[in-house]
Structures are given as C-alpha cells and as structure tokens.
Amino acid sequence: CGDFGTLFPLLVALARERRIHLAPTLFGTGCAHLVTGWYWNHLPMPLQPMHMISAQALSDSLKSPTQVATAGGGMGISFFILQW
Numbered sequence: 001c002g003d004f005g006t007l008f009p010l011l012v013a014l015a016r017e018r019r020i021h022l023a024p025t026l027f028g029t030g031c032a033h034l035v036t037g038w039y040w041n042h043l044p045m046p047l048q049p050m051h052m053i054s055a056q057a058l059s060d061s062l063k064s065p066t067q068v069a070t071a072g073g074g075m076g077i078s079f080f081i082l083q084w
Helices: 004-016 022-039 048-058 065-082
Strands: none
Touching: 004 022, 004 048, 048 065
16 A cells, blocks of 8 residues: 555654554554455555544644544544445
8 A cells, every 4th residue: 555655654653652552553554454445446545634633643733542543533434424
C-alpha cells in the first residue's frame, strides 16, 4: 500500500508521544486493509483522513488515546455512511 510509507512514521510518532497504543493500531490498520482489499478487489484504502487525525494529535489538539480513537471511529462511520 502506497500510503503505508507515510502512515507508519506518523504512527510511531504518536506512539512515542503516548497518544495511541501501537500494537492495536497496527492490527486494526492491517485488518482494515485486508477487508477493504478483499471487498473492493485489491483497491487500497485511502489514508489521507487518518493523516489529518494524526497531525492533530501530534499538535496537541487531541490529547488522549480516547480522543484519537473517537476521531478515527467517527471517520470510519462517516465513510461507511457515505458509501451508500
């Protein structure tokens, strides 16, 4: 996946700042890529919205792992609704 090369450094930075837990995040990202690849016939999932969430978390707009998870969940729900 082309976006993983830019996502991984952001995830490491967020983990160093203790804004996310790295192992569950990587597991969830991998599962999401497998499911979307299977469903859309190997089309990678766009990660630009997740880059925005990680940039906000690194700039202290999102202060806790719960806020980061809520922002990601909200983004996922939005994408799920928009697909219809």
